[in-house]
Amino acid sequence: MIRTYSLNEANRALPLVRAIATEWLERRAERRALGKRRQELEAAQTPEGLRGELAELDARIWAHDDAIRSCQHELEALGLSVLRTNPLTIHFPGTSPRGAVVFCWEEGEGSVCYGHPPGQEEHHRRPLRVAKGA
Numbered sequence: 536m537i538r539t540y541s542l543n544e545a546n547r548a549l550p551l552v553r554a555i556a557t558e559w560l561e562r563r564a565e566r567r568a569l570g571k572r573r574q575e576l577e578a579a580q581t582p583e584g585l586r587g588e589l590a591e592l593d594a595r596i597w598a599h600d601d602a603i604r605s606c607q608h609e610l611e612a613l614g615l616s617v618l619r620t621n622p623l624t625i626h627f628p629g630t631s632p633r634g635a636v637v638f639c640w641e642e643g644e645g646s647v648c649y650g651h652p653p654g655q656e657e658h659h660r661r662p663l664r665v666a667k668g669a
């Protein structure tokens with residue numbers, strides 16, 4: 536059974552989602568820095584210790600890739616999906632008074648305040664219309 540969220544439930548889950556996303560973003564930044572360092576070493580072509588340092592970098596890059604995969608699995612275990620990784624955009628399958636909806640959260644946002652109908656994942660996100668007092 537697919538888990539669906541109301542807007543309130545999506546926002547209550549957001550602290551956990553943000554914690555996972557924070558790890559993802561930190562790992563992504565470190566992974567990029569390591570990848571850049573690896574490219575610099577390969578371009579320098581200095582033989583002394585190069586193989587050892589490249590092997591160490593490869594191991595660290597692999598560890599970050601593995602941790603990012605774990606973050607994605609944690610989000611998927613909550614019934615969420617990752618639309619894109621840059622910017623990190625997470626979808627919550629949801630329901631609203633109007634029917635099925637996909638709530639969207641993007642890194643840096645304070646709450647879940649965008650969405651779209653199911654099946655329109657590649658279209659622009661739209662601000663949610665929330666009834667007063669909701």
